Amino acid sequence: xxxxxxxxxIKNVYKSFGQQEVLHDISFDVxxxxxxxxxxxxxxxxxxxxxxxxxxxxxxxxxxxxxGLDVYxxxxxxxxxxxxxxxxxxxxxxxxxxxxxYPKEHRLYSDADIRAKVMHTLSMLxxxxxxxxxxxxxxxxxxxxVSIARALVMEPQLLLYDEPxxxxxxxxxxxxxxxIATLKEEINVTSIVVSHDxxxxxxxxxRVALMHNGRIHAIDTPKRFLASKDDLIRDxxxxxxxxxxxxxxxxx
Amino acid sequence: xxxxxxxxxxxALMLLWRxxxxxxxxxxxxxxxxxxxxxxxxxxxxxxxxxSAFIGAVLALQAGYSIGKVPGAQNYLGSIVGLSMxxxxxxxxxxxxxxxxxxxxxxxxxxxxxVYQEIDALKTMNISPERLLVMPRLVAIAxxxxxxxxxxxxxxxxxxxxxxxxxSFIALDPxxxxxxxxxxxxxxxxxxxxxxxxxxxxxxxLICCNVGLRTKxxxxxxxxxxxxxxxxxxxxVLLLDYFVTKILI
Numbered sequence: 498x499x500x501x502x503x504x505x506x507i508k509n510v511y512k513s514f515g516q517q518e519v520l521h522d523i524s525f526d527v528x529x530x531x532x533x534x535x536x537x538x539x540x541x542x543x544x545x546x547x548x549x550x551x552x553x554x555x556x557x558x559x560x561x562x563x564x565g566l567d568v569y570x571x572x573x574x575x576x577x578x579x580x581x582x583x584x585x586x587x588x589x590x591x592x593x594x595x596x597x598x599y600p601k602e603h604r605l606y607s608d609a610d611i612r613a614k615v616m617h618t619l620s621m622l623x624x625x626x627x628x629x630x631x632x633x634x635x636x637x638x639x640x641x642x643v644s645i646a647r648a649l650v651m652e653p654q655l656l657l658y659d660e661p662x663x664x665x666x667x668x669x670x671x672x673x674x675x676x677i678a679t680l681k682e683e684i685n686v687t688s689i690v691v692s693h694d695x696x697x698x699x700x701x702x703x704r705v706a707l708m709h710n711g712r713i714h715a716i717d718t719p720k721r722f723l724a725s726k727d728d729l730i731r732d733x734x735x736x737x738x739x740x741x742x743x744x745x746x747x748x749x
Numbered sequence: 750x751x752x753x754x755x756x757x758x759x760x761a762l763m764l765l766w767r768x769x770x771x772x773x774x775x776x777x778x779x780x781x782x783x784x785x786x787x788x789x790x791x792x793x794x795x796x797x798x799x800x801s802a803f804i805g806a807v808l809a810l811q812a813g814y815s816i817g818k819v820p821g822a823q824n825y826l827g828s829i830v831g832l833s834m835x836x837x838x839x840x841x842x843x844x845x846x847x848x849x850x851x852x853x854x855x856x857x858x859x860x861x862x863x864v865y866q867e868i869d870a871l872k873t874m875n876i877s878p879e880r881l882l883v884m885p886r887l888v889a890i891a892x893x894x895x896x897x898x899x900x901x902x903x904x905x906x907x908x909x910x911x912x913x914x915x916x917s918f919i920a921l922d923p924x925x926x927x928x929x930x931x932x933x934x935x936x937x938x939x940x941x942x943x944x945x946x947x948x949x950x951x952x953x954x955l956i957c958c959n960v961g962l963r964t965k966x967x968x969x970x971x972x973x974x975x976x977x978x979x980x981x982x983x984x985x986v987l988l989l990d991y992f993v994t995k996i997l998i
Binding site for chain 2: 548573647
């Protein structure tokens, strides 16, 4: 069943942890059904922003609106899923029960329907054989796919991905990229992807944003990003490796 | 320091309140309740039995030795062991054992789930951790704590009886022991002991759940959380013991 995709508006968001400012005046919009990729170096504030969008944390200042509703108000009205970087699967439950947890707890369907839905979602991600395995028995790539499957069972209108291809080999990264792109077509979901992975961003994004030091440095289409003359964008998209003049020494 | 204590205390009370609000969902969490009741209750019985038998035995031994010089005083050993186990040692030692064995496991599990973002995952699915993880444990402890305490008291009584019968410098007829015990241990003593046990059990579970769910950082903090949960639980059991006793007397 396709639900309507939702829009996301981030308006002048600030967030600090103690004295350290992590997000500084972040503003952008994501249109319904769009795949928006947030890129940037480690520590730029991407994952913190994702946590603020889904309501696991709150901005110090500014607003985050999902379909025009404040994140707090939207809970229960808009279904949002988050694919965690670590997978964050419940270790005490097997793969099937991890996926069945949401519909069971919210009593969305009968037991037979939940079973059918879970197995269908697992088959979408080629995970049927892993249904009765525990998370500790899965490889990193399988854990990521199970995490995506768990989010899909929720039939989300907004799907957030935190580094979906980190720690994966290139083939598995390509598979995950294909999954993200396919889902947009199949379930009409708005997606915000946080990633370092340039090839993932270029392959799936409608628009890409580059975050740096807690600020949005640039937002544009993947093509324009690749063609950009901006030093920071060029350095991030195509860092040159020069062992004779290592950049960590230059910086220090 | 004071702010931290108040913060923890307030957070534990909020956790209790949120868990109580989820009580109507208990029938849907019956499998989790049953699983917790089994682990908290059934698997703890052997260690409660061993501990209580020796506490009753040592109590009878010490009391028998101390009052042995007073003629006829040993006839009251049954009442000493009976009342001590019933009103004080049964509930307190069961609560201590619960803190060490079950409380530590609860804190470790919830702290690990917090550190590894499993709790965050539940929140993103709009599933309350209190409903899934705390409420079934609190109900399980509320059901199992009286069972464990009665078991502890009875085993303690039998431990005392074995000592008064077989230790040569006491050598009291078990019938005299049981008669003295029956004369002094009334229904009020038993209900007071069970009430204390119930309060201790809920406090230990609540504290350990709260500490586990508030863990921040990495794997190192899981170990710290377990120690913190057990230590705070034990201190709280002793504090509550004084105040509940004061109210009941």
